[in-house]
Amino acid sequence: MPTATLDPAPASRDGHRPPPREAPYYRPAGREVDVFARCHARGLPVMLKGPTGCGKTRFVEYMAHTLGRPLVTVACHDDLAASDLTGRWLIRGGETVWVDGPLTAAARQGAICYLDEVVEARQDTIAVVHPLADDRRILPIDKTGEIVHAAPGFQLVVSYNPGYQHAIKDLKPSTRQRFVTLDFDYPPAALEAEIVAHESGLDRARASSLVALAHRVRHLRDQGLAEVPGTRLLVATARLMAEGIDAEEACRVALAGPLTDDPDLLSAIADLAAATL
């Protein structure tokens, strides 16, 4: 799968990077491609909302390819410091020299900068993107005094899973109101079966059975299943089946096990699998 990368050596970061050459496999479920492209044209930041494993990351890779822009991805987490995004001072040849972080590099190149699971980062880290996410399109770097003006083509994209109930973690309104939001969900059954078959190499009939099972498992949420299977989980299960593992065993280790440790729920899923596959 092609992915745009920044050059590994910081020294060569000034060069503009080409967009991914091969199109990532992505099947649109609505008008998300059109809206995203128009946001890009107007420099509007975009937020992708949706559950785990429904294709948000793949969509960004697809759009970067379609729009011909490099893609810079940052996985957000509690420990991410503002300087991990903007850059830091390093010692080179006895001198302290500045090295751009991924956000700064993306702004200079006009890349799409994707902050994955943005709600995991601390609010104060995220605040550093504010001036890039409104009309100013600038990135003031406190540590050097420089103000970076984002190159044309630069766009900020974040992802967000509203299903997680974080009592103490939420985006500030002053952050959220800077992003156009696109809703994502699991694809319709026929499309999801097509995706599972394409990604796993499993035949279409068994892929459809798996998707039917997933729909029944997703109803277990009312019986206490905290998380339901995403498309990514179906693809993993299908791959084991394509490798020759028995369907019920594959469901047990690759679909039920990753969702829960609860013996009752595990056997409920096993029953559904026995009845469906």
Added chain:
Amino acid sequence: MPTATLDPAPASRDGHRPPPREAPYYRPAGREVDVFARCHARGLPVMLKGPTGCGKTRFVEYMAHTLGRPLVTVACHDDLAASDLTGRWLIRGGETVWVDGPLTAAARQGAICYLDEVVEARQDTIAVVHPLADDRRILPIDKTGEIVHAAPGFQLVVSYNPGYQHAIKDLKPSTRQRFVTLDFDYPPAALEAEIVAHESGLDRARASSLVALAHRVRHLRDQGLAEVPGTRLLVATARLMAEGIDAEEACRVALAGPLTDDPDLLSAIADLAAATL
């Protein structure tokens, strides 16, 4: 949009920076321009109070241009250390050398120093501005022993959103009492429509409809909408409409989505949009 910047290379920071050349687009709603100018003349620090996206940042840029002063902006956050404002020691040619932070640089140049969302910073970080915010107009730098005397023209400006209910975060009285306060709110309807049309390129009639919708949505606060749409959100929506996106779709992704994840509130906004636009 022109913005005053500090020189990117710290080495050239001694030079005084020219103010922004083109006037930022700003439409006064009251006497704020006059009061601000007189505070500047007397060296009084100013606090801008008001909700998200109502034009506080744009106002500061406008005043910096009007008064012919450089503008230094700092986005406040929990992790901002006093040394991010005052400066730090770096290693250069084997020596530890001092590099001014944005507050120090602004004080030396006689710039306007704007601390955006000041309440997000820790109280103890903010305490570092106290000696600059009273008659002394000095900045003692613990780490070097230097006492910087603010150049003529230097002015401290902070912004503050009183609508946020931070149980544990508030400005100390000894900080607040150093600032003259200017209240901001969303502009009157006709002025807001003019701004939306000017900033988005959308025609005046549709811009007026959007503003009418915003007024109705702002009344949803009583039904549990924690945040209401600011002018910035209307501009983003208008831009998508000007790009050819259907008005209701544009409202869904650019106005409703950024405000809430609640299905009831989302459909209430959709109903208002269908009825208004």
Added chain:
Amino acid sequence: MPTATLDPAPASRDGHRPPPREAPYYRPAGREVDVFARCHARGLPVMLKGPTGCGKTRFVEYMAHTLGRPLVTVACHDDLAASDLTGRWLIRGGETVWVDGPLTAAARQGAICYLDEVVEARQDTIAVVHPLADDRRILPIDKTGEIVHAAPGFQLVVSYNPGYQHAIKDLKPSTRQRFVTLDFDYPPAALEAEIVAHESGLDRARASSLVALAHRVRHLRDQGLAEVPGTRLLVATARLMAEGIDAEEACRVALAGPLTDDPDLLSAIADLAAATL
């Protein structure tokens, strides 16, 4: 306003600094000048107790000038480390060299060292001043092994606002019992009007009206006003009036706004201003 400063370059810190040349404007309200001078003569540390903006800082500047001693001011805050007071190791010419902090520098020079809002610092940071605040008059520096003997004339002064109710912050008895305490409050009405007129350039009659208003506003404390206006706030309001801003507007932005966000209290103050000025 003259202020004693330490030399900006650490390298020249060995030299003794002259006291401020011009006397800061200060009007005694009681016997504080005499008591302070005698404490200085006997090397007794002093604590200034009183509300925000009543002139504690100005008093210390005045005494430094009167006693002919340099003045070193440190604004205390949660993040102040013991090494910010005593000093730190820096790298110079490839060597780690020691640079005195403000407390150490003051002890060597025989300066007055003023720790402003001492209760904001952590108790364990403040503990570092203990050996300087009793008969020993020494500062043991853990990080170098040196024991600095305070030069004649050195005096420790701290300020403290007993009105703040910090559940978790208080000075330890073993700290408090090292300081002679001087109580400060707002000056009597006639004296406060004289100060406001002198500092703002406003005529004496309007200054007196402002002070009368302040007295009425200070009674609002019983109706929920957490903080009441200090003299500094009156001076800021008077300056705007002297700049030509309408008295009621000046009170709104420079006296009421800095005190509260509560609409009821804001309009109560506006009513008092309308009735008084």
Added chain:
Amino acid sequence: MPTATLDPAPASRDGHRPPPREAPYYRPAGREVDVFARCHARGLPVMLKGPTGCGKTRFVEYMAHTLGRPLVTVACHDDLAASDLTGRWLIRGGETVWVDGPLTAAARQGAICYLDEVVEARQDTIAVVHPLADDRRILPIDKTGEIVHAAPGFQLVVSYNPGYQHAIKDLKPSTRQRFVTLDFDYPPAALEAEIVAHESGLDRARASSLVALAHRVRHLRDQGLAEVPGTRLLVATARLMAEGIDAEEACRVALAGPLTDDPDLLSAIADLAAATL
């Protein structure tokens, strides 16, 4: 016992490391070897679930040998930082040079990377493995800008003890759903006796008695024994017996003592030992 190791000197890390030469002693209890091998073939990450001391670590060593891949083990804990996994900047010959961490080294070599007791690490540290644990198989290194593409053969394996009740610690669904799960438990009695005898050198009869004792002790869980003896504990006890220590004494110091401090439970275990051995 052979164990694949990384070269001690970071400088020689580029070289590919051979897999362990001698097969670690491991006796399969189900189909875990086959499922693991097929996951490896498809690049699917694997999670091993099971109680303390039941052989999870040994299984990974066995699979690394069977599949002919080097093995990189990381013991997870609260203090593990993302940079402990990905790498860090060091100073060499006056330059800041990058040194790969164990995860990066494993990705470059196509090794099996085993994160032992993954739930002990902070969620935000674990988030760094996400892009390696889906189709992308990449490791973006924020601190250098490099994106490492995992070499063929690279596989991520984690272990997890679901019996620990961590109120505040749990894997995020977005992490768990990236792993195929294999369940582990204590081996059946005959197999466990064979393992104990093989590992300790104790005769088969006494090893069987020990396993019988373990089964009875494991029933004490209902009487308040928080943890029950794993196979590793039986092996330690058997070794002391093989050294000539009396069986009851060996059980007291090597089986009962490590499980509890409670006098009632200790004497209950002693009674069981007296009755069983």
Added chain:
Amino acid sequence: MPTATLDPAPASRDGHRPPPREAPYYRPAGREVDVFARCHARGLPVMLKGPTGCGKTRFVEYMAHTLGRPLVTVACHDDLAASDLTGRWLIRGGETVWVDGPLTAAARQGAICYLDEVVEARQDTIAVVHPLADDRRILPIDKTGEIVHAAPGFQLVVSYNPGYQHAIKDLKPSTRQRFVTLDFDYPPAALEAEIVAHESGLDRARASSLVALAHRVRHLRDQGLAEVPGTRLLVATARLMAEGIDAEEACRVALAGPLTDDPDLLSAIADLAAATL
């Protein structure tokens, strides 16, 4: 007042330091001098228990002079790290070199090492003294691998104020049980008056009145006075009186003010002063 000091330059720390030449002024109240001397002879660590300002520090200085040992004092606080006691690595001439901390330096020299207010330090910092406080008399330094054997004459002394009620702070039994304890309290009235007169230069009659007042104020503890005046506070008050300040004013600023902010207690103390002096 003579005080033993370590040499200011770490480089010259190897030299043994002479004890203080002049005897500090100390008046024994019981058998503390004899017991301390015998503990020193047998290398037993000593803990001084007693309230604020009753002479514990002065006693240690006196004993150091009497026993002819150098004295190394460390004021304990929350931030004191083990390496502040044992030492740290510094960069000198491009090399990382080790510099002893005060505890290590004292152990090498056979000095008396006094940890003032030991309960303020974290328990885990204090744990570093354990091997010096039993028969081993060694200090293992983790960071260098060295084990320092304490020189003859080395003795560990700590002070502790049992009156403070620290819910979360207490010495561990494994620490306390290493120290012989000496109880301190305010001296008997006649002796306290002699000390106050000697230290302040005030005449004996007025010193006796002050001590009488202190005894009455100390009874206010039952009426809510959290802390009562120590001898040090009486000395400060007496010095102001010796400087010519009126007795009641001196009591107000130097005795009552340092004890409380409570208006009722302040006026109760003023009444007692008026009645007693």
Added chain:
Amino acid sequence: MPTATLDPAPASRDGHRPPPREAPYYRPAGREVDVFARCHARGLPVMLKGPTGCGKTRFVEYMAHTLGRPLVTVACHDDLAASDLTGRWLIRGGETVWVDGPLTAAARQGAICYLDEVVEARQDTIAVVHPLADDRRILPIDKTGEIVHAAPGFQLVVSYNPGYQHAIKDLKPSTRQRFVTLDFDYPPAALEAEIVAHESGLDRARASSLVALAHRVRHLRDQGLAEVPGTRLLVATARLMAEGIDAEEACRVALAGPLTDDPDLLSAIADLAAATL
């Protein structure tokens, strides 16, 4: 008292260190010497359980001498980092060089590594010993990529006081189950008297009286005495008596004072001392 030490200079750490030459004074109370020796022979880690001051540390020194192995002791505490055990990077001659920590050094030399009061260390620090405490006997060092194989003779020993009730601190089962446990308690009366006499130089009769007193004081635990006197406390008391201090005074300062601040308990102990000695 002889103690095995690591060489003070890290540079010479490669050399194997001789075991202690003189046998530390230790009197076995049960079969602990035999069990320990057999654990050493089989490479099994050992945990010593018992109250404060009952001889655990002395026992380890005795076993190191008996087995002819060097001894490396680490006092555990909250701040102990994994790198304090494994080692750290230092700068030497401009290069970053690795210096082994005590655990690594012990593993390379085949020393006995004794972690004193292991429960005081954070669980995640202790996790670093896991791979050394099972069959692998390896120490993977994340920071260098090296895997250290423990030399023959290496043994891990920890001590633990089960009497402390740490709500939030306990060893993880996955840690505990790696250690054979040896229980320690105060020695029988005759043996304890012999030890006290030997260590203090006091005559046997008075030593026996002291032990009799200790037995009576240990019964005060039911009346609220949180900690009871260990053998070490008796030795300290006996030493003061041997120095000529009166028996009751010696008990007051060296036995009662270190145990409690409670006046009732202090006088109960004084009464027992008067009745017993």
